Amino acid sequence: MKLIDVNTLTLNITNSNSLKERAKKVIPHQTGTFSRSASHFVEGIYPVYIESAQGSHFTDVDGNEFIDYLCALGPITLGYNYKAVNDAIINQLEKGILFSLPHRIEVEASELFCDTIPHADMVKFEKSGSNAVTGAVRAARALTKKEKIAYCGGGGVWHDWQAAMVSRDGGVPEFNKQLLKVFEYNDIDGLEQIFDENHGEIAAVVMEPTMYEKPKDDFLHKVRKIVDSNDALLILDEVITGFRFDLQGAQKYFNIKGDFTCFGKGMGNGLPISAISGPNEFMKIFDELWVSSTNNSESLSLAGTMAVINEMKEKNTIAKCWETGKILYDNWNRIAEENNLNVKMSGYPVRMHMDCYEHDGGVSAELKALILQELVKKGVFMSPSWVGISYSHSKNDIDSTLQIFDLVCKDIKKIENNNYKKFIKGNMPKTVWTMKILPTKKHIS
Numbered sequence: 001m002k003l004i005d006v007n008t009l010t011l012n013i014t015n016s017n018s019l020k021e022r023a024k025k026v027i028p029h030q031t032g033t034f035s036r037s038a039s040h041f042v043e044g045i046y047p048v049y050i051e052s053a054q055g056s057h058f059t060d061v062d063g064n065e066f067i068d069y070l071c072a073l074g075p076i077t078l079g080y081n082y083k084a085v086n087d088a089i090i091n092q093l094e095k096g097i098l099f100s101l102p103h104r105i106e107v108e109a110s111e112l113f114c115d116t117i118p119h120a121d122m123v124k125f126e127k128s129g130s131n132a133v134t135g136a137v138r139a140a141r142a143l144t145k146k147e148k149i150a151y152c153g154g155g156g157v158w159h160d161w162q163a164a165m166v167s168r169d170g171g172v173p174e175f176n177k178q179l180l181k182v183f184e185y186n187d188i189d190g191l192e193q194i195f196d197e198n199h200g201e202i203a204a205v206v207m208e209p210t211m212y213e214k215p216k217d218d219f220l221h222k223v224r225k226i227v228d229s230n231d232a233l234l235i236l237d238e239v240i241t242g243f244r245f246d247l248q249g250a251q252k253y254f255n256i257k258g259d260f261t262c263f264g265k266g267m268g269n270g271l272p273i274s275a276i277s278g279p280n281e282f283m284k285i286f287d288e289l290w291v292s293s294t295n296n297s298e299s300l301s302l303a304g305t306m307a308v309i310n311e312m313k314e315k316n317t318i319a320k321c322w323e324t325g326k327i328l329y330d331n332w333n334r335i336a337e338e339n340n341l342n343v344k345m346s347g348y349p350v351r352m353h354m355d356c357y358e359h360d361g362g363v364s365a366e367l368k369a370l371i372l373q374e375l376v377k378k379g380v381f382m383s384p385s386w387v388g389i390s391y392s393h394s395k396n397d398i399d400s401t402l403q404i405f406d407l408v409c410k411d412i413k414k415i416e417n418n419n420y421k422k423f424i425k426g427n428m429p430k431t432v433w434t435m436k437i438l439p440t441k442k443h444i445s
């Protein structure tokens with residue numbers, strides 16, 4: 001049996017590799033973002049550094065071009081080098097970037113944001129998703145005068161103390177771990193158990209409205225009810241679902257209400273901006289909290305974000321992302337089935353996850369790595385973590401991706417005894433973090 005010819009079809013990544021060697025001397029982990037680092041992909045096969053990007057494609061430093069399904073880890077909702085956003089940035093750049101007083105655009109961007117997002121009487125702009133969630137946690141603790149936080153562990157664990165729940169937790173004070181409780185998505189009993197065991201002590205529940213799993217048995221509304229009956233607050237982390245599931249976010253999509261709702265990534269189409277929003281009664285607490293940073297008022301990101309929101313409104317870009325994503329999602333799963341491979345997309349057409357199983361049903365990281373390796377060699381860039389869609393992904397992109405996926409499946413299905421490892425020519429992708437605090441489960445006495 002002959003697999004896709006690795007010798008003739010290996011990418012030339014010479015320039016990527018030499019930059020990686022230079023980076024090893026000057027940048028811990030060779031980049032500022034763990035999920036972008038070479039070891040997160042099939043290292044040795046994947047490109048490592050990018051030269052430029054346009055629309056839904058990027059070109060690496062060796063001149064190889066890829067259809068990109070990672071969307072810069074989520075921020076690229078419209079597309080790379082997107083004209084309306086570029087124009088807004090350039091227009092603002094001519095006036096200045098950051099000033100000694102706030103610029104008028106801070107007010108204009110806040111008004112546009114509050115007109116767009118449900119239950120947002122006020123908004124506080126920040127620079128990263130982690131900062132936004134951290135600020136909301138701080139505010140919830142200040143408002144409730146309680147300290148413990150219940151996190152939905154299967155659905156995002158991002159704030160500055162996250163390292164207390166996940167690996168790479170060096171330097172985090174021990175006491176912080178006692179303040180964090182974790183429950184699993186769709187496990188309402190687990191959340192109830194946390195409130196029972198920590199009666200009167202939980203300041204907030206922090207969760208993504210969904211990751212890939214759909215809410216079952218009215219889960220989200222039950223969470224809301226438990227939070228209310230315990231005088232706690234609900235912080236929705238919409239850093240990924242926001243500006244992706246609906247212009248009004250998952251609050252609209254699932255008809256739920258957060259007390260604080262946090263946004264980031266997609267709102268800026270790549271610009272460094274995030275936001276905490278909520279009703280006046282809660283947001284006013286920020287008058288009293290030291291949640292403040294020099295660059296929060298930086299005006300290029302505010303101008304770009306206004307352009308993103310206007311473009312999404314005018315062109316209904318999110319509806320198009322759902323349509324494009326659905327073509328990929330449905331046909332990917334059809335092709336996998338026709339080839340008798342259990343490598344299905346799960347989740348939502350705008351936020352997919354590739355699940356790979358061996359023929360006997362066990363999860364197979366090797367099968368996934370092999371698929372990713374073969375796709376990237378043919379110009380389709382996907383990450384082990386998730387698969388995203390932007391407004392710039394075209395029907396052509398999806399058709400080419402599906403054709404390539406079919407070719408890859410036709411070769412991989414010939415492999416006997418799940419012996420995928422033999423054909424992986426690079427390193428296996430490394431996970432970026434693992435959970436350290438185990439989820440609370442209902443005690444059955």
Ligand SMILES: Cc1ncc(COP(=O)(O)O)c(C=O)c1O
Pocket residue numbers: 127128129130131133155156158208237238239240264265
């Ligand atoms: C759901 C969610 N919330 C928050 C964050 C943190 O955002 P940032 O990386 O901008 O700090 C991430 C990052 O991936 C995320 O996925």
